[in-house]
Amino acid sequence: MKPKVYINIEGVKKNTLNLVTKAHQYGISVAGITKGCCGNEAFAKAQIEAGIDFLGDSRIENLEKLQHLTIDKILLRSPKLSEIENVISYTQYSLNTNLKVIQALSRVAVKKNVNHSIILMVDIGDLREGIWHENLNDIYNVVESIISLNGITLAGVGTNFTCFGGIMPTEENYKLLIKVADKIRKRFNISLPIVSGGNSSSLQMLYEGKIPKGITHLRVNQSIYTGIEIGEGNQISNWETEIVSLQAEIIEIQVKPSYPQGTFAIMNAFGPIKNFKDKGMRKRAIVALGRQDMNIEGLKPVDSTITVEGASSDHLILDITDSNINYSIGHMVEFNVTTYASIITAMASPFIEKVANI
Structure with a gap:
């Protein structure tokens, strides 16, 4: 889906x-x-x-x-x-x-x-x-x-x-x-x-x-x-801030180390390697969504216990360890899309279906 x-x-x-x-x-x-x-x-x-x-x-x-x-x-x-x-x-x-x-x-x-x-x-x-x-x-x-x-x-x-x-x-x-x-x-x-x-x-x-x-x-x-004014980034009084949301499907769940193992490259496909924090073994989910689909920096999981760890071109990696929800393969994870860059790239993507909730 x-x-x-x-x-x-x-x-x-x-x-x-x-x-x-x-x-x-x-x-x-x-x-x-x-x-x-x-x-x-x-x-x-x-x-x-x-x-x-x-x-x-x-x-x-x-x-x-x-x-x-x-x-x-x-x-x-x-x-x-x-x-x-x-x-x-x-x-x-x-x-x-x-x-x-x-x-x-x-x-x-x-x-x-x-x-x-x-x-x-x-x-x-x-x-x-x-x-x-x-x-x-x-x-x-x-x-x-x-x-x-x-x-x-x-x-x-x-x-x-x-x-x-x-x-x-x-x-x-x-x-x-x-x-x-x-x-x-x-x-x-x-x-x-x-x-x-x-x-x-x-x-x-x-x-x-x-x-x-x-x-x-x-x-x-x-x-x-x-619902936010540009400049100081303040919410505008009496404006709605949750206008665009997104759902994407889990395709993998694994327990694995939170810190990559081996020799680091200088860059990955999208630039400098991020700084990883060793949090021990964590339960991680991969969602079928990536940087080819949209700018992922504005994705905020509705389940506030989920952490977005990052993404490659086709995979969005989530830490679901602390969630009380029993996620499984095929589960749709919901996000609020909070930045303009994320909104316009998602809207323009042929790989994402658009739905107007009236």
Whole structure:
């Protein structure tokens, strides 16, 4: 039996509703993100029912699966030139940095007789995508070209925080983005309604009421799954933290030494050898799950007496010595999946079945 990952849909809806309610209080719209669950429809519908304003994903394939849902959709990664036709067909907005791509979007939008909205990305310091905020002439040149194109509307500017450089949003760097937006409005006499201020790393500022007026849009993904704000890693009040769980099958149980015997290699298949602690003879179970299936670091056994000892590509090793449960071959062990890296890799794995608990 394949391992199964379960999505707590009611928890998704609760967390999303809490987010939307708080954001709307400050006049901030919310894009619910489906990339973490590979465009799972039940997840998307839960977010729509909770009141999100947009549905976003980094992969056009996921948005194509959700095209029948009546909500504006945003492609969160700059479109590839090879997917422009699909971007225009399945989204109303996309985040962009490159004029060549935007011109291609314009040509296809004109051909399909539709209008497509652009959010121009500006790099405020995290050093992922976007035109560097100090290069105003570069920004102005791209904006001037965008507003001259048919089939295209410049809907706003946006930035990213935390995902690459680990830079947190602050009042100071938010004001840099707002300043860029204001300069574009003044220079080109356009409204620019969207100023998209980032992601889950903004939630602490949102709840403290510290996001400056002028930020009008957030793109939130990770915290919906974990109930934890990025940065200090605190649980968000009244948010669910157990959204994703996983079950996997025991394929071996043996009593054996806890400390490997023989001469250690310098590295194993996944890097440096871990430091082992000699705890004597222990009862160990192997579960049919490994690093090829998902990032295993975020697995937390529901049975708190179980210890995850580690994993190879296909085997997850557990210490079950202290458990009162009489585990046997074929028994399904349940885990909470507590980190975003573990969630997104499990969701993307073809070797793990996905189940939406409604």
